Amino acid sequence: MNDKTKKLFDARAAVLKAMAHPTRLFMLDQLAAGEQCVAELTRMVDVDMSTVSKHLNVLKGAGLVDIDKRGSQIFYSLRTPCIMNFFGCLESVLEHNARIQLAVTNIK
Amino acid sequence: MNDKTKKLFDARAAVLKAMAHPTRLFMLDQLAAGEQCVAELTRMVDVDMSTVSKHLNVLKGAGLVDIDKRGSQIFYSLRTPCIMNFFGCLESVLEHNARIQLAVTNIK
């Protein structure tokens, strides 16, 4: 793998890594329906607000969300909505896994 | 977030997490062109074969690849090729990030 290829896959993996956490993925999904402030997102996910803030910072670092400060609140929004198109494919992987799991269970 | 929703996002995130490593992503990309054995993949990625083997096991655990043992070799193949459709969207995120970076550089 040459240097240029390595850099490309490093960059792609970094974006995936930012998405690859249940809380962050859930928040992206929520943001797909429209911008939200930190407090509102915190209400949805049942972890400390400081943790939510750090998760949002990870998403920002990966270029997945934009922020808009208005008054004392900060609104986060999805920068590249096509990200969510991937859910369909994820679902097909999960379904396949579920079928395998079911088959294995039936054998036992 | 209720329990069912949590489980769904845990499962989705697990698949993304399996993809979210440069070496694993590169190997998935290679497998998109056809099955490969461990030794061949190792030749491409410049890490120890034991490390490659563990990466492949992660991909298998996530349901992303299938294996086929033939003789003393084990061939890995992509189970759900639609996974690779996501690259296009990743690219648009990366391009956006690059533009931002360029803009910031120009300001300085």
Add this chain to the structure above:
DNA sequence: TGTATATTTGGCGAAATGGCCAAATAGGCA
């Protein structure tokens, strides 16, 4: 100015990750 609300930051500890090396396992073949 002081106080309340919204958000981020710093620090800590527990757990997971990723790499290498050495050793174990499995198959093919003399």
Add this chain to the structure above:
DNA sequence: TGCCTATTTGGCCATTTCGCCAAATATACA
């Protein structure tokens, strides 16, 4: 059987991740 090749497993260590709490920062508003 023994030897070679292909692959996986176990152990170890350095690094990263993720959660909480407490403290800092920023804005609004009286």
